[in-house]
Amino acid sequence: MTASHPERLRLDDRDIKILSILQREGRIPKAALAERVNLSATPCWERLRRLEDAGIIESYQAQISLKAFGPVTMVFVQIEIENHRSDDFARFEKAIAAVPEVVECWAVGGGMDYICKLVVRHLDDYQKLINNLLAQEIGIKRYYSYVVTLPVKDEPLPVGLLAASQD
Structure with a gap:
């Protein structure tokens, strides 16, 4: 492991679902996020903290229209x-x-x-x-x-596809 190529965090289906939800609904309450990924609050928050600590979640921001x-x-x-x-x-x-x-x-x-x-x-x-x-x-x-005459597509990262390429 080098500084320019840190070891990748293995993401499971729940991690991917957390990331997908947060990209679209960054202000979702943590309790609602836990419910949506079928976890109790504490394990969900621990996963969230692990994703933040690993640098996968860089920040939380509003998407401005x-x-x-x-x-x-x-x-x-x-x-x-x-x-x-x-x-x-x-x-x-x-x-x-x-x-x-x-x-x-x-x-x-x-x-x-x-x-x-x-x-x-x-x-x-x-x-x-x-x-x-x-x-x-x-x-x-x-x-x-x-x-730009017409915005056609503006979507969040396809985290499920990107995580699948880790294998």
Whole structure:
């Protein structure tokens, strides 16, 4: 076991059910969770604590409805950076981390270096943000923008399938 590859916690069907329920209903009372997974309160809470201690449950958070804020624009952006030295990646990642409109960013392999998910009020806000990033000279060589016109699917992780792949 190394720091980058911790030993995986074996998940049974009840653990998977707990995780699935919590992804959809994070505020479920612990007693109701215990009932739903057919356990008494104490063993359920012990399982929950074990999942938290193992880092499988990272946090509890609310899923906020974008519709509640009126019209918003979601944009996915593929970004290629100019140079591929570790300092260049670090400079870009530090700059992106400071932009609140960038709600997710992934380093990817293939033709592009990063894929970012942005949420802004209007499309012109997106263009101002991109212009600002370009002006900062954080190494962006080129970028491709994809405006979301219709969200089709947004689901929690398929924990049952992921846990099955542990075998």
